[in-house]
Amino acid sequence: MNLIERLQESMRHAARERYTSVPVPPFTAYFHPFDAMVYLNYVIPDGPVTGDTREALRKLRTEFEARQRVPRFEYVDALAPELAGMLSAAxxxxxxxxxxxxxxxxTYVPFKxxxxxxxxxxxxxxPREEVRDFCVTxxxxxxxxxxxxVGDEEVSKTLEDLKDGRAFLARMDGRPVSGGQFSSPHQGTTELAGVATLQEWRGRGxxxxxxxxxxxxxxxRGVEVLFLSTITEEAGRLYERVGFRFVTRMLFYVDAAAPAHG
Known part of the structure; x- marks a missing residue:
């Protein structure tokens, strides 16, 4: 398994740990148990995608509609290079x-x-209130x-997700201003996700x-490869300061009928 395959498999593992898995070969849909937020419900291909996928894509829509969720894909482009065209056609x-x-x-470079x-x-x-601060931030x-x-159910789910992973809360003068979380490691690999800083505190390191x-x-904790995805070049430069290096690209596709999200 090469590095790119290793990263995609780590994403599948994290999704299986956190969400409800619904196989629809050659895909698997992952649904958050109670939150319909578009970014928390998505599909990952099981491997390379070839042939006629129209029936599988139809079934996936049915699964999302039954749960009142927006159909969405996120995946490593290099491992399913034909999928983008299939999704556009669908x-x-x-x-x-x-x-x-x-x-x-x-490659890691400490940053104070x-x-x-x-x-x-x-x-x-x-403490639950610390976790609530993290979720809100x-x-x-x-x-x-x-x-x-942020309700008690989300706090409880976040604590459950921290069984093998960890979350991080940054404070300035005691005020929560930034957070992020890495998932349960899988075969020495884990993803750092959800890194977000309050708008008024950005640009300060x-x-x-x-x-x-x-x-x-x-x-x-024994992790060999920590990875993340970023959409903006600005964030990419930030991560490079800590020792992250570009590997490949990910694509995110959503139902064309869905409203645009920020």
Whole structure:
């Protein structure tokens, strides 16, 4: 298994651990148990995709519609190069293209961050209110200006997800300003996802410091490859400061009838 295949398999493993898996060969759909947010419900190909997939794509739509979720795909383009054309023909539009980047112990560069910054590692034993702060902060980081309410069910689900993974909460002068989380490691590989900093605190090295702390924690727990995906070049440069290097690209496709999301 080469590095690109290893990263995609790690994504499948993380999705199986966190979500409900519904096989529809040559795909598997992953559904969040209670949250219909478009980014938490998606499809990953099981491997290379060839031949006639129209019936499988029809069945996938049925599965999403039955759960009142928006059909969406996210996958490594190099491992299914024909899929983009199939999805376009089936009524999907490209939502985004991301750079997949990886960091190892050999490339890792520690990054301290600004003064007055504190970083907390969240585990299954962390106080529920700390975990709630993490959930609120990351959601606000991705949706500036929106009022965010995090219920007990989401806090409990996040704590459950931390059984083998870890989350990170950055504070400036005690105020939560940034967060991120790596999933349960699989064969020495894990993904750092959901890294978000509140809009008014961006550009100060807070995100880089959080990613650096996450990498340090992952490597201390036996991880060999920590990876992430980023859509913006600005974020990519931030991650490069910590030792992440470009590997390949990911594609995100969503039902063309769905409203655009920020």
């Amino acid at each position: 009524g999907y539009r490209q939502e985004a293209e991301a750079r997949l980047m990886a960091c190892t112990r050999d 961050g600004p003064e007055r910054l504190t970083l907390t590692v969240l585990s299954p034993d962390s 990351t959601r606000q980081g991705f949706s500036p200006g929106e009022t965010v309410t 807070i995100g880089a410091a959080l990613v650096s702390r996450a990498a340090e924690e992952a490597f201390s």
